Amino acid sequence: MQITDITVFSYKARYNDGVYTIIRTDSTIEGWSETAPLGSDYLPSSFTGEIAALKEIGPKIIGLDPRSIASVNAVMDKVMLSGMAAKSVIDLACWDILGKSVDLPTHVLLGGCLTDEPPAFSVIGFGDLPTVVHKAQTELDKGVIAMQLKVGDDPLVDARRVKAIRKILPESMKVWADANASWNLDQALVFARALGQEITIPLEQPCRSLTDCAEVGRRTGLPIILDECVFTMADLMAAHAAGVTGVNIKLSRVGGLTKARILRDAAVGLEMMVNVDDTWGCALTTAQNLQLAASTRPDRLRAVDLFAEWTNPLISEIPRMQSNGRITPVSLPGNGFGSVNIEHLGEPLFQITA
Template sequence: MKITKVTPLMLDRYLLVQVETDAGITGLGESGAWGFLEASKSAIEKFGRYLVGEDPLRIEHHWQYMYRFSHFRGAAIMGALSAIDIALWDIMGKHFDTPVHQLLGGKVRDKARVYYHVFGDTTEVLTEGIVDAKERGFTAVGHLTPFLDEDRDVPYFKTHADKIGDAIETVRGYREAVGTGVDLCIEIHRRMTPTEAVQLGLGIEEFHPYFFEDPVTPDNFDEMEYVASKINIPIATGERYSSIWEFEMALSKNAVQYVRPDVCLVGGISGGRKIAALAEARHVGVVPHNPLSPVSTAACLQIAATAPNFALQEYPIGEDVPPKSNMVTGMAEHDGNGYLTISDAPGIGLELKPGAIENCPETPREVITRLHADGSVIDQ
């Protein structure tokens, strides 16, 4: 069997890849370099020129070849490599008529617990979203910020006391709205300095968050270690990391209690399973990052199925416009009790729908970020 064609596909806000073979088997993957999909698309095309004529089943060899041929990497390159890796695993599963998780050693669980995305630019809207998620059967809610999803066109300003105090009271309101029947995954989106993050972490500890996600930027592992050492809430981080070595550095510093590998950014299923194993050796949980399409969800579920230390899966259906069901067949669905059933279909279990490109036209992401009231750039 040989690879005959590698095609990047821009659908809605997502970059998928199709890898075709002379055996009539097609694999589907996705890049997680969402801020720079155009660059990642070019990298897919470049890798494709190498892959045509190659055996698709030599996944690890191709991974090493693409990763190590150049002196330069980064998110756009790793997103492309990840998309291709997922597609090659999809081909291998279809070739052997078995799900990818069977090729990785078989399932250790039949379903994956998920957390629902909640969005809103007011505390009231976010709180209503948490209550709605509970009523729909979800037992965990994420993308849950105490700072609101405000428009990036609106300049930001709060005094320190207001910033920390309002955030604490917001989390208090979330907990009071749903009791202890829903786990709260508190998302900071790297908006705080290390000292601010410690103050907020100590202030919301009594509400027992499931985790405190990305309190500071990922640029300095020592800063995350500092925050983790000062608070009693598990730190979740890793969605911006693009290699197993970054995760190893964070783990070695005890800077993370839940790793958040993006399977579409860290080297695909191959990279994701290695990161899960690194975390398992330290009794650290795995919460795969997944703000993307159903292809990403299906790839993440292969890790969820096989990693003993899997904890929770991000499930991004809170902003399902246009419906992700327009893209593929076979997508995982919520069972009404907080879980996704893990498919036993061959490969990752998906097929691109006829007309998907027409039904999900490309929506480019423009360069826009939020400014402080004084005109300087802030993180959001």
């Protein structure tokens, strides 16, 4: 089997622009995948940059066997050091093809379904206290059992908001605060002090650097989750050595499912907690996330992000969150979604052929 062409679509979802990649082979099998890079000031990745990366990387993998995913990754890494989201959509499409070629779900190929019903998490953003408390209550009423609370603005205001939300939630609810690397060390310590001793929740990526994040954990005793500063195995090892207890693995940030699986397995081996997430996305991103989450040990999986629960339109049928706040992976071969509704995508941005 050989890759014959790569077709790239972009479609405007409610929240942002997403990039959808389809890889065709010389058989009847097609592989689909999705990524949605955010602005250039968030990660070393952006919509325009990843489009350019796809145009540079794509021609180099034409003619390769998509089922030999390690070989495809080796070629991509030789062509370009950056372009992680571009590499991710190619890698994920190859996993989709591999699963379809052997009639197995991707999570089985990743080692099996270790978590039958991964817990989903919802995101509670910024807003005044009545608004965010109402939002949290609404999510609780839906059955959500894990929540990520966005912080990273004024640390005193953030602390009041987190305390107000935590107060209405049951103790069984998994809750953590995510600053998206928005604070410096001073601000993160102010937040922790304002939060007080009566509430202890994990804090995700409070600062930009690994060193500052680890220092927050050392001084406050709060469990620290890293996200934006973990790209490689070396980053993960340094994080664990510094006392970090968890990692949020975004497939597009690390270069796809192949590298995400390696990081996940190492984190689990180090007894760290794992969140499965991505920068943004919709239906296909949700299905992709679920493959990694389902193949993660349940005692090490904190939760998985289900973008399809709060973005639209959905271009494919995928599993949805159940009333118990969990999601059940399907037995469809590949990355676990039905046929893609191309009408939502419009004309391709471009196509790469031999």
